[in-house]
Amino acid sequence: MSELSYAHGTGGTALLGDTIGxxxxxxxxxxxxxxxxxxxxxxxxxxxxxxxxxxxxxxxxxxxxxxxxxxxxxxxxxxxxxxxxxxxxxxxxxxxxxxxxxxxxxxxxxxxxxxxxxxxxxxxxxxxxxxxxxxxxxxxxxxxxxxxxxxxxxxxxxxxxxxxxxxxxxxxxxxxxxxxxxxxxxxxxxxxxxxxxxxxxxxxxxxxxxxxxxxxxxxxxxxxxxxxxxxxxxxxxxxxxxxxxxxxxxxxxxxxxxxxxxxxxxxxxxxxxxxxxxxxxxxxxxxxxxxxxxxxxxxxxxxxxxxxxxxxxxxxxxxxxxxxxxxxxxxxxxxxxxxxxxxxxxxxxxxxxxxxxxxxxxLEVKVVDPVDGVTLPRGTAGELCTRGYSVMLGYWNEPDRTAEAVDAGRWMHTGDLAVMREDGYVEIVGRIKDMIIRGGENIYPREIEEFLYAHPKIADVQVVGVPHERYGEEVLACVIPRDPADPLTLDELRAFCEGRLAHYKIPSRLRILETFPMTVSGKVRKIELRETYAE
Missing domain, CATH: 3.40.50.12780 (ANL, N-terminal domain)
Incomplete structure (x- = not known):
């Protein structure tokens, strides 16, 4: 039986008991x-x-x-x-x-x-x-x-x-x-x-x-x-x-x-x-x-x-x-x-x-089934949770929202989908809410983005799911081209993926952009990309 997706950090250095001052x-x-x-x-x-x-x-x-x-x-x-x-x-x-x-x-x-x-x-x-x-x-x-x-x-x-x-x-x-x-x-x-x-x-x-x-x-x-x-x-x-x-x-x-x-x-x-x-x-x-x-x-x-x-x-x-x-x-x-x-x-x-x-x-981390909270075997995708000195005191004056995020065992539920490898290293495969479900297949945008970064015409790429009548969702690639004068076409993109990605992961739609919508901390606002191109 595979080891469970649980790890705790050991180290020879003690926690600090100081105030910041x-x-x-x-x-x-x-x-x-x-x-x-x-x-x-x-x-x-x-x-x-x-x-x-x-x-x-x-x-x-x-x-x-x-x-x-x-x-x-x-x-x-x-x-x-x-x-x-x-x-x-x-x-x-x-x-x-x-x-x-x-x-x-x-x-x-x-x-x-x-x-x-x-x-x-x-x-x-x-x-x-x-x-x-x-x-x-x-x-x-x-x-x-x-x-x-x-x-x-x-x-x-x-x-x-x-x-x-x-x-x-x-x-x-x-x-x-x-x-x-x-x-x-x-x-x-x-x-x-x-x-x-x-x-x-x-x-x-x-x-x-x-x-x-x-x-x-x-x-x-x-x-x-x-x-x-x-x-x-x-x-x-x-x-x-x-x-x-x-x-x-x-x-x-x-x-x-x-x-x-x-x-x-x-x-x-x-x-x-x-x-x-x-x-x-x-x-x-x-x-x-x-x-x-x-x-x-x-x-x-x-x-x-x-x-x-x-x-x-x-x-x-x-x-x-x-x-x-x-x-x-x-x-x-x-x-x-x-x-x-x-x-x-x-x-x-x-x-x-x-x-x-x-x-x-x-600190401790574990990967659990998002539905029943049971710790999963290593190598299986689930929700990442973490516990220890780092977990917040709570959301200011919002006990109900705190209870939704931090469970009775003081585990913080991150909302991220992760896989813990056999060596204890963790891969993040997406946000639970970023996961694309196309015709019953779970698709993790990160995997497709990593693959597309190798395309010579792509400077940066974000993959999101957008609504589709038959499959529920389809895969949209939002691309910033290396050379705006010579942008990528959807046919070129699909030809690059053929035979190298499973058919259901291959983007069926493409948008060429100059920039991505960003938060001030530099994260791409995928929710904005999804909403903008959901027609």
Whole structure:
């Protein structure tokens, strides 16, 4: 009989029992003169000593502004040093930082301000087409708990910081003494595909340990410099980026306020970064820059690719042309702080592209039958579940939705279809709701996408199911061509698949696109592709 699809992570390193503030103190004491934070656009730099002092200064200001333990402090901003200072200062005073997606508009931000009960909001002034001040003014009279909004880059930021004085040090120490590592410290709204987003509530223990063990698995030390082009409002930026760095004395490098492929590679070259983060579409955009070969990326050794599966051809180029021999694939979700599975430094190319790694230390994963919840034999597709220190405290003020996601055994149900191999590595074969059912056959889009990436005319591809009268659903391939002047035809696509894919998996429809609809965190919105082309 095959072994069951269950694995737990063992390791010689104990979990951290610190709060985020106490952990930062340790880093400041150990590496005071090493760089902690660099903002490439503005040229500003902080050593650990200076960064620790700036965090304390903002923490004093929060105390002087009447921020109590457990108060919700919102941040609605693009990547900038102030975002990072707010992250650590709110943790110091025991406030709950609420991350707000910079792409939100008035309807969504009003919902979050009220649902979380935000009393103090930090916001960018503007970015691209977003005028945050105008949007806040539009909704604030409908948000009774919002007392104050402070705009980053405005005199109001400096005025707030001046409220705090060093004579509040005793009060800050007293506040920190009453904090527990299990206190809620962060609310992250997960993009709900139906209805309003849910606020995943995370503790110091959840996110500090997750950042720490992600950093451990790629051997971070005080020698590392981490380029973070992924958004801070998302776990990828603030946990896998910031907390992984500060818990190891590494440097956080901000290349730009939002993703810009050229700015990212310039930052790697200028700051001699050793690690680079991104979702696969970001790496594709960097590799496709006309002047890609002119950047000196020789300092890179590692990095993290996450958010969606990495195509084999992209991974080969990242390793060979970006020097990221130790690049790691991570799998997770906001509700699990976020990472539960990760590839290791010495994994081969097949494991880095065919799987999302194996379970991290101190966590458990299993693959279950989505209907009855029974753990399946290895090699069988089912729903991936995870349990351990990383599972959220719950959705903020939504016990019913929490109970739908986290069962009585404290297992988080991910909604992802997965297969656990005999060696414990896990393949993600799709979302339960992305699976295409054509004439009774289950089709996993990931398998078809991987196959189509090898076509010479295809730069990027997404496969979705669309309604069909006879079969229930049919397979649609949405393709971004390598050369827009010479796009792929449906006949060419089908000829490429004939004899190499089962007939029912071969796309019967094709759309040529310039771009895919994306979330701010860089994931393709498949639901939008399905809805757009469902005619």
């Amino acid at each position: 106490a952990n930062l103190d340790r880093a400041v004491a150990a590496w005071p003169e090493r760089e902690a934070l660099v903002d490439v656009p503005s040229g500003r730099r902080w050593t650990y000593a200076r960064f620790g002092a700036a965090v304390d200064e903002l923490a004093y200001a929060l105390l002087a502004s009447g921020v109590a333990k457990g108060d919700r402090v919102g941040i609605w901003a693009v990547n900038c040093p102030e975002w990072v200072l707010v992250q650590y200062a709110t943790a110091r005073v025991g406030a709950v930082m609420v991350n707000i997606n910079p792409a939100y508009r008035t309807h969504e931000v009003e919902y979050v301000l009220n649902q979380a009960g935000i009393s103090l909001l930090f916001a960018s002034l503007s970015h691209k087409t977003s005028d945050y001040r105008t949007m806040v003014e539009e909704v604030r009279h409908r948000c009774p708990q919002l007392r104050e909004t402070v705009y980053i880059g405005d005199p109001g930021w400096d005025a707030l910081v001046r409220r705090g004085t060093p004579d509040l040090r005793g009060e800050l120490q007293a506040r920190e003494a009453e904090l527990s590592c299990d206190d809620p410290i962060n609310i992250q709204y997960t993009s709900g595909t139906t209805g309003f987003p849910k606020g995943a509530t995370l503790s110091h223990h959840n996110i500090l340990n997750n950042g720490y063990f992600v950093g451990e698995s790629i051997a971070y030390s005080e020698q590392d410099r981490v380029c973070i082009p992924v958004p801070f409002y998302h776990c990828f930026g603030m946990v896998m980026g910031n907390l992984a760095a500060t818990s190891h004395g590494a440097c956080m490098v901000i290349p730009a306020p939002s993703f810009d492929p050229a700015a990212t590679l310039r930052a790697v070259q200028q700051e001699r970064c050793t690690s680079l983060y991104g979702v696969p579409t970001m790496f594709i955009a960097e590799l496709n820059l006309p002047d890609f070969a002119e950047y000196d990326l020789s300092t890179l050794r590692t990095g993290i690719m996450a958010g969606s599966p990495c195509p084999v051809e992209v991974m080969k180029r990242v390793v060979a042309e970006m020097h990221m021999e130790e690049v790691s694939i991570c799998y997770g979700m906001t509700e699990t702080s976020p990472v539960s599975l990760q590839t290791r430094r010495d994994d081969d190319l097949e494991h880095r592209t065919g799987t999302v790694g194996r379970v991290l230390p101190h």
